Amino acid sequence: MRHLLTTVGLEHDQAVSILDVAEDMADVATRAVPKLPTLRGRTVANLFFEDSTRTRLSFEAAAKRLSADVITFSAKGSSVSKGESLKDTAQTIAAMGIDAVVLRHAASGAAEVLAGSGWIDAAVVNAGDGTHQHPTQGLLDAYTLRKTLHGDGSRGRDLDGVRVTIVGDILHSRVARSNVWLLTTLGAQVHLVGPRTLLPTGVDTWPVTTGTDLDAAIAERPDAIMMLRVQQERMHAAFFPHEREYTSAWGLDDARLERLATDTIVMHPGPMNRGLEISARAADSPRSVILDQVTNGVSIRMAVLYLVLSGSDPREVAA
Amino acid sequence: MPARVVLQQADVQRALTRISHEILESNRGASDLVLLGIPTRGVLLAERIAAQLAALEPGAGVVGALDVTMYRDDLDRHPTRTPSPTRLPAGGIDGKTVVLVDDVLYSGRTIRAALDAIGDLGRPRAVRLAVLVDRGHRELPIRADFVGKNLPTAAAERIFVRLTEIDGEDAVAIEGAA
Numbered sequence: 001m002r003h004l005l006t007t008v009g010l011e012h013d014q015a016v017s018i019l020d021v022a023e024d025m026a027d028v029a030t031r032a033v034p035k036l037p038t039l040r041g042r043t044v045a046n047l048f049f050e051d052s053t054r055t056r057l058s059f060e061a062a063a064k065r066l067s068a069d070v071i072t073f074s075a076k077g078s079s080v081s082k083g084e085s086l087k088d089t090a091q092t093i094a095a096m097g098i099d100a101v102v103l104r105h106a107a108s109g110a111a112e113v114l115a116g117s118g119w120i121d122a123a124v125v126n127a128g129d130g131t132h133q134h135p136t137q138g139l140l141d142a143y144t145l146r147k148t149l150h151g152d153g154s155r156g157r158d159l160d161g162v163r164v165t166i167v168g169d170i171l172h173s174r175v176a177r178s179n180v181w182l183l184t185t186l187g188a189q190v191h192l193v194g195p196r197t198l199l200p201t202g203v204d205t206w207p208v209t210t211g212t213d214l215d216a217a218i219a220e221r222p223d224a225i226m227m228l229r230v231q232q233e234r235m236h237a238a239f240f241p242h243e244r245e246y247t248s249a250w251g252l253d254d255a256r257l258e259r260l261a262t263d264t265i266v267m268h269p270g271p272m273n274r275g276l277e278i279s280a281r282a283a284d285s286p287r288s289v290i291l292d293q294v295t296n297g298v299s300i301r302m303a304v305l306y307l308v309l310s311g312s313d314p315r316e317v318a319a
Numbered sequence: 320m321p322a323r324v325v326l327q328q329a330d331v332q333r334a335l336t337r338i339s340h341e342i343l344e345s346n347r348g349a350s351d352l353v354l355l356g357i358p359t360r361g362v363l364l365a366e367r368i369a370a371q372l373a374a375l376e377p378g379a380g381v382v383g384a385l386d387v388t389m390y391r392d393d394l395d396r397h398p399t400r401t402p403s404p405t406r407l408p409a410g411g412i413d414g415k416t417v418v419l420v421d422d423v424l425y426s427g428r429t430i431r432a433a434l435d436a437i438g439d440l441g442r443p444r445a446v447r448l449a450v451l452v453d454r455g456h457r458e459l460p461i462r463a464d465f466v467g468k469n470l471p472t473a474a475a476e477r478i479f480v481r482l483t484e485i486d487g488e489d490a491v492a493i494e495g496a497a
Contacts, residue, residue, distance in 0.1 A: 001399070017401060024386065024402045033439040038389040066389075155404065306389070311399030 001307040003115045003124045006133040007182035012158065015185055019143050020155050021303035026296070028065065039068035042099040042309055047090065048127070049075040049105045054270055054294055055127050055136075059102045062301035068309075071098065086110060087119050094120040100309055101125070108132035108174075123308040131172045131234065137269055138178030140300040142186055144293050145224055148265050160187035165217045168228035168250055168277050171198045172235070175269045176228060180208055193217045194228075194250060197239040214250050215259075224265040227252050227278045247276055257282045265289055322479060326468060326491035331451070331482075334467030335364065338449050339371035341465050346416055349379030351444070353412055356384050357421040357433055358403035363484050364451055365420035381408045385419070385440075390432035407440065417443040418465075422480040424450040427461035452491055454478050 001014075028034055044063040048056050056072065063070045073093065080089060090101065100123040103111045108130030115124040128134040145162060146154045164183055170176045170192050180190050184207045192199065192210045203210055211217055218225070230246065240246045247253065252266065257279065260266070266278075266288040274280050283290060326334070346352055349372055356365030362384045369380030388394075388402040419433050430448060437446060449465035454472040472478065472493065479492045 021402060024389075024404060027405060031439060032441055035439070036389040037435065038394065307399055310394040311397070 001304075001311075003111075003126075004135050004304050004308060005111050005115055005124065005126045007135045007138045007178045007185070008133070010135075010182060010185060012185050012187075015139070015142070015182060016156065016158055018139060018300070018303050018307065019146060021306065022139070022143055022296070022299040023155055025065075025302035025306070026299040028302075029299070035065055035067060037067050038306060039063070039066040039309055043069045043071060043097060044100045044102060044305065044309075045093045045096075045098045045122070046070060046072040046102045046127075047093065047104070048073060049080065049086070049103075049110075050128070051076075052104055052128070054297065055104060055134075058294070058297040059125075059127060059136075059301050059305075061298050062305055065298070066302055066305060068099075068305065071096070086114065087117070090114055090120050094122060098122050100305060102127045104128045106130055125304055125308060128174055130174065132174050132177065134174040134178045135182070136297065136300055136304055137175050138182040139304070140293055140297040141175075141179055141226065141267060141269070142182055143296045143300055144267065144289050145183075145188075145265070147296065148289055148292070149223065158186040159183060162188040162224070163191065163220070163222045164188050164224045164226060165191045165193060165220075165222040166226045166228065167193045167214055167217070167252070169198045169230050169239075170194050170203065170228070171200045171239075172231045173228050179226065180206055184208070191217060191220075191222065195240050195246070214252075214256065218256055218259055221261040222264055224267055225252065225260065226267040226269075227272075227282075229269065229271065230273055230277050243276055251277050251279070252282045253279045254281050257285060260287075262287070267293060270294070322492035322494040324490050324492045325470060326452075326489075328489040331467070331489040331491065334451060335367055336371060338465045338467060339368050339375065342368070342418055342447070342449065343372065343375060343379075345447070345464070349376040351415045352379060352381065352418065353408055353410075353415045353443075354380070354382045354418050354420055355407075355412075355433075355437075356382065357419065357429060358384060358386055359485070360480055360482055361419075361421040363482050364422060364449075365418075368418075368420060368449065381410070383407045385433055385436055387429060387432035387436050390435045392428060392432070405436075405440075412437065412441040412443045414442070414444050416445045416447065418447045418449050420449045422451050422482075423478050424448070424453045424461075424463050424466075425456055425478075427457045427459035430461050431459050451480060452478060 102125045104127040110129045111126035190208045268290050354365040356362030369382040373380035384406045386403045386405045447464040450463045451467040453466045454470045477494045481490045
């Protein structure tokens with residue numbers, strides 16, 4: 001794998017294989033020495049043009065567990081505030097000698113531009129670009145679903161027949177987009193629920209079913225329900241009248257938690273707005289796997305860094 | 320040049336039986352003995368040796384799998400390798416005598432990686448090496464304690480180990496340079 005830019009077009013067997021490698025990476029955490037020498041001498045640059053806690057720390061932890069050196073760059077306090085472009089920033093970092101770039105950027109398509117531009121030779125891993133894609137989040141969600149449903153027998157399996165409902169701000173969500181394509185490729189059926197104003201134009205061409213009624217979706221007893229964060233920083237218009245109206249119609253509150261089937265898994269990509277899209281009781285309930293998602297994120301990112309940084313043929317088809 | 324079979328089913332079986340007895344003899348019994356096979360065929364060989372040990376001494380034959388992919392020094396020289404699971408026995412390897420089992424011993428680099436992997440998993444009392452075939456051409460100061468068959472080869476030749484569980488038959492074949 002040369003780069004990881006999107007989950008669109010990721011093939012079924014390739015996706016299962018990434019999840020299987022992540023299983024092996026997860027085992028490492030339980031060992032006497034929870035570290036592998038695999039990427040010794042390699043340097044990974046985290047280029048974060050947009051705020052992030054868990055993704056940046058997760059990639060950093062993943063790279064360090066594989067013994068890679070990590071350079072972390074945040075746009076805040078950097079020359080970006082002096083007007084430096086993505087190209088110049090990337091080339092500056094590349095001139096320091098790096099093997100992989102983990103890129104988080106507010107512009108949709110930034111990772112594809114960087115990978116296809118010829119500006120740098122390094123492998124590019126998309127860590128979230130605008131409202132477009134966040135492939136490692138999709139992968140860690142798929143991994144968490146598979147692990148929760150199949151346990152130790154997960155290896156080699158996909159998500160055939162698993163029904164996942166994704167709720168909330170689909171319009172601005174790269175997490176939803178990454179999940180829709182990946183989970184569908186793995187055989188899951190995805191149902192999207194949200195206010196009409198937050199369902200994107202063209203959603204009817206996606207491989208999903210859609211609705212606006214969360215209570216109806218809950219009554220269908222999905223295997224998993226994924227609550228999305230209301231992304232106020234990306235909302236430059238009024239998409240719903242009031243936060244409380246959003247919560248009453250599309251929030252996973254205590255009453256809806258009660259009505260949820262007992263074996264339905266509750267997921268959230270974080271960071272949560274407790275009390276807005278998810279209640280504290282739902283977030284902390286035994287069927288919530290939100291902290292598992294964080295743990296699994298490190299394993300998935302170890303797998304992805306291993307796969308993009310090993311292998312002899314750099315011209316292998318990009319995923 | 321077609322592949323030439325150098326060990327038949329019965330030869331493989333006899334070699335494993337002899338290795339099993341040698342392991343018991345050098346370890347003075349089966350106590351604290353852990354067999355770790357290196358995927359893919361090393362794991363099958365380790366399981367077969369373990370079954371023989373258990374037949375000779377009840378309770379013997381603790382077996383696991385040790386994947387060394389992440390410890391290799393040639394990851395950037397080959398297409399990406401997919402790791403296999405590492406399975407350790409419940410008792411771990413601390414204080415045990417670990418016998419690494421692989422099908423072919425060649426450059427010694429796989430065993431070097433295995434020794435590094437073991438170091439991250441615990442501290443065995445001793446580590447031994449059992450291989451079905453030793454074909455020479457060592458690039459590191461490593462030798463096997465238990466060898467099924469020494470096969471002098473040219474570097475251009477290839478050795479194929481076939482095992483019933485995967486390949487439908489037990490055989491070791493050697494193929495000359497084309």
